[in-house]
Amino acid sequence: MQTFLQIIANGLMLGGLFAIVAVGLTLIFGIVKVVNFAHGEFLMVGMYLTYLLTSGLGVHPYATAVAVIPILFVLGAVTQRLLIQPLMHARDEHIQIFATVGLSTALINLALLIFGADIANTPNYGVRSQIQIGSVRILEGQLWIFLAAILLVIGLQLFLARTNTGRAIRATAQNRAAARLMGINDRFIYVLTFGIGAACVGFGSALIAPLYPTSPTIGTYFVLIAFVIVVLGGLGSIPGAFFGALIIGLVDALSGFYIGSDLREAVVFGIFLVILILKPSGLFGTRVSQAHVSP
Amino acid sequence: MLEVRNVDAGYGSTVILQDVSLRVEEGEVVTIVGANGAGKTTTLRTISGLVTPKTGGVFFEGEEISKLQPHAVVDRGITLIPEGRQLFPDMSVRENLLMGAHRRDARGVRSETLDEVLGLFPRLGERLDQHASSLSGGEQQMVAIARGMMARPRLLMFDEPSLGLAPIIVEQVFDVISKVAASGMTVLIVEQNVWHTLKAADRGYVLENGEMVLDDAADALLENDHVRQAYLGI
Ligand SMILES: Nc1ncnc2c1ncn2[C@@H]1O[C@H](COP(=O)(O)OP(=O)(O)OP(=O)(O)O)[C@@H](O)[C@H]1O
Ligand SMILES: [Mg+2]
Numbered sequence: 001m002q003t004f005l006q007i008i009a010n011g012l013m014l015g016g017l018f019a020i021v022a023v024g025l026t027l028i029f030g031i032v033k034v035v036n037f038a039h040g041e042f043l044m045v046g047m048y049l050t051y052l053l054t055s056g057l058g059v060h061p062y063a064t065a066v067a068v069i070p071i072l073f074v075l076g077a078v079t080q081r082l083l084i085q086p087l088m089h090a091r092d093e094h095i096q097i098f099a100t101v102g103l104s105t106a107l108i109n110l111a112l113l114i115f116g117a118d119i120a121n122t123p124n125y126g127v128r129s130q131i132q133i134g135s136v137r138i139l140e141g142q143l144w145i146f147l148a149a150i151l152l153v154i155g156l157q158l159f160l161a162r163t164n165t166g167r168a169i170r171a172t173a174q175n176r177a178a179a180r181l182m183g184i185n186d187r188f189i190y191v192l193t194f195g196i197g198a199a200c201v202g203f204g205s206a207l208i209a210p211l212y213p214t215s216p217t218i219g220t221y222f223v224l225i226a227f228v229i230v231v232l233g234g235l236g237s238i239p240g241a242f243f244g245a246l247i248i249g250l251v252d253a254l255s256g257f258y259i260g261s262d263l264r265e266a267v268v269f270g271i272f273l274v275i276l277i278l279k280p281s282g283l284f285g286t287r288v289s290q291a292h293v294s295p
Numbered sequence: 296m297l298e299v300r301n302v303d304a305g306y307g308s309t310v311i312l313q314d315v316s317l318r319v320e321e322g323e324v325v326t327i328v329g330a331n332g333a334g335k336t337t338t339l340r341t342i343s344g345l346v347t348p349k350t351g352g353v354f355f356e357g358e359e360i361s362k363l364q365p366h367a368v369v370d371r372g373i374t375l376i377p378e379g380r381q382l383f384p385d386m387s388v389r390e391n392l393l394m395g396a397h398r399r400d401a402r403g404v405r406s407e408t409l410d411e412v413l414g415l416f417p418r419l420g421e422r423l424d425q426h427a428s429s430l431s432g433g434e435q436q437m438v439a440i441a442r443g444m445m446a447r448p449r450l451l452m453f454d455e456p457s458l459g460l461a462p463i464i465v466e467q468v469f470d471v472i473s474k475v476a477a478s479g480m481t482v483l484i485v486e487q488n489v490w491h492t493l494k495a496a497d498r499g500y501v502l503e504n505g506e507m508v509l510d511d512a513a514d515a516l517l518e519n520d521h522v523r524q525a526y527l528g529i
Contacts, residue, residue: 164402171383171394178381181343183369183398183446 002135007253009136015249016146017208022226022233022241023152024200028076030236031173031193034084037100039226040219041107042198046072046205047214048111051122054209060125062144065206069199076198079103080191104219111216124210141211148207152200153242160238169193173236225252228272234282244283296321296481297342297373297450302351302361304341310349311337312505319450324482326492326513328526329502335485336378338502339452342483343375344368355450369398372449376456380439384428388419391427391438395445405445412441415471433464440471451475453484457491469495489526493517501526 025039036042046068053064083099090096127141160166172179172189180186212218229248233240248268255267275282297319305311311334319325329335340346342353344365353361360368374395383391392412396405413420416437422430427438436456443451453472457465469491476482476495486492493499493513501509501522509521516522523529 164397167386167390167394168397170386171397174383174385175381177345178377178383179394180345180365181369181375181377181381182394182442183366184394185364185366187364 003257005134006136007257008250009133009138011250011253012246013138013142013146013249014252015246016142016149017204017245018222018225018229018249019149019242019245020145020152020204020207021201021222022229022245023149023156023238024197024204025223025226026230026233026236026238026241027156027200028194028197029230030238031169032080032084032190032197033173034080034096034194035100036079036194036197037097037223038079038104038107039197039201040221040223041104041111042072042075042201042219043205043208043222044111044214044216044219045075045107046202047122047209047212047218048115048120049202050206050209051120051214054122054125061122061127061206061210065203068206069202072202072205073195073199077191077195079198080194084194085187085190108216108219115216117216119213119215121213122209127210139211141207145204145207145211148203149242149245152203153238156196156200156238165192225268228268231272232275232282234284237282237284240282240284247283296356297483298354299338299342300351300354302341302348302353304337304346304348304351306337306346310505312341312348314351315502315505315507316351317500317507317510319481319483321481322479323498324476324484324496326496326499327483327485327502328489328492328499328516328522329485330525333502334505335502336454337505339375339454339483339485342368342373342452369446369448370400372400373452374398374443374446374448374450375452376439376443376454378454378458380435382427382435382438382442384426386427387424388427388430388438389423391442392419392423392445395442396447398446401445401447404447408445408447412444415444415474416441433460433467436460436464436468437471440468440475444475448480450481450483453482453486455485455487457486457488465491489522490517 021043025036028034028036049068049071050061050064053059053067054061083103084096087096087099129140130137131140160170168184169189172184172186176186225248229241229244232247233244251271252264252268256264259267299315299317302312302315303310315338327335327338337346341348344363348361352359355371355373360371383394392409393405396402396408401408418434419437419441440456457468460468465488473495484492493516496513499513499516500507
């Protein structure tokens with residue numbers, strides 16, 4: 001029982017971490033209708049920034065969020081404006097996918113050039129210390145990530161539901177042609193949304209960097225799981241991404257213990273395939289795939 | 296107020312409108328009559344900035360607007376209520392109406408505008424918290440019109456507002472349009488229901504195969520032989 005509770009706790013903490021990566025991905029997909037294959041590399045860039053700022057300035061890694069979030073916002077906004085937007089009128093939507101795959105490769109190679117293949121360890125300022133809650137032990141940093149993920153999801157939902165800008169973002173996603181007729185600058189909305197999605201993963205980077213060693217390919221690991229989560233939760237659904245992340249976190253932890261840690265990923269991707277076959281709209285999904293961008 | 300001057304426009308390399316010109320003066324109700332595929336929607340889309348003229352230009356209050364993005368045209372005070380309603384399906388009626396007031400000049404006064412507009416559409420007042428997609432076709436058309444009015448435009452354009460509605464609802468839609476016009480709003484309207492529209496309009500244009508073939512006072516068009524034969528079936 002003790003072990004089981006510990007595994008559940010580990011799974012939930014892992015889920016919180018996955019959630020904070022997946023939320024920005026699902027936001028970009030849901031609104032801009034672009035699959036951002038460079039999302040993991042945005043995380044990598046954010047983690048290197050956290051590493052550099054923490055070790056260079058001697059500040060707490062969490063404090064670097066003040067700089068990392070806006071820098072990642074700009075990275076996302078520039079990606080949309082300079083890479084995706086010029087391709088919006090391309091005949092084949094898949095060209096946008098190739099573009100983000102290309103960006104992902106470029107960012108990995110840039111990181112290899114600057115930092116080499118060695119891992120970079122961000123000073124952790126004590127967030128790797130264990131805390132005891134009842135009979136389970138978790139890392140302090142994991143708990144912060146979990147709470148931050150909850151805050152992020154609630155904050156984004158409130159922003160989209162209650163603010164003028166949030167409403168304009170939803171309107172553009174639901175009917176782009178009509179949104180333009182309301183006086184909404186659709187291109188600006190896409191740039192803004194891509195920026196917000198990247199800023200979310202920037203927020204995550206500052207929290208994740210002190211727990212995980214940073215390397216040029218760190219993003220690849222996280223983003224594959226994030227894709228599974230986004231599909232599981234329903235493409236574009238932010239609460240879906242959160243609960244999907246918790247489910248995948250639990251599955252990962254339970255299968256790692258009861259089936260074998262070599263097979264965890266096989267189980268996670270097995271679930272991915274089953275969902276694609278049985279319920280392609282995801283657990284929380286509505287009718288996303290039909291809502292495509294009109295020309 | 297609005298002038299479309301010698302416009303050629305279309306989609307990609309296909310030219311739909313050829314040398315189209317029209318004017319709308321402040322306070323007027325003007326209609327464009329034409330068969331299916333004549334280019335009426337394309338004309339309204341060109342004024343809205345959704346289609347860019349290949350030659351010629353669109354001028355609003357003396358300034359060229361044909362190179363502006365659609366959202367900038369809305370900011371100038373021209374709002375199009377599009378064919379087929381085009382509501383935001385997963386938003387409530389209230390949110391749809393608020394989106395109408397996104398335009399900068401309208402945002403600050405949107406609660407006052409909402410009250411005014413609900414005065415014209417009392418039925419919508421009872422449905423504010425319902426999803427737009429759950430409304431009947433007639434109610435959805437009312438939302439589309441009310442949403443257009445929320446922008447407080449200087450020029451309001453209607454594209455086929457009565458399309459696909461039951462006769463009794465068509466009456467209601469025209470009733471609302473007459474009220475809007477009577478309030479002093481400048482209106483440009485495209486309609487299949489030619490007789491009804493000419494009755495409500497001051498002037499009309501006849502568009503055939505992308506070319507303006509006739510323009511006259513609405514009363515005169517109602518008496519015109521060609522119009523009577525081709526569009527009124529008399
Ligand atoms: N997006 C588009 N791409 C290519 N051609 C188009 C497009 N929209 C309309 N057309 C073509 O342009 C022509 C004029 O269409 P338009 O919609 O302006 O006609 P309309 O007068 O509004 O007709 P209706 O009464 O059927 O609404 C038609 O031949 C149509 O096939
Ligand atoms: Mg039409």
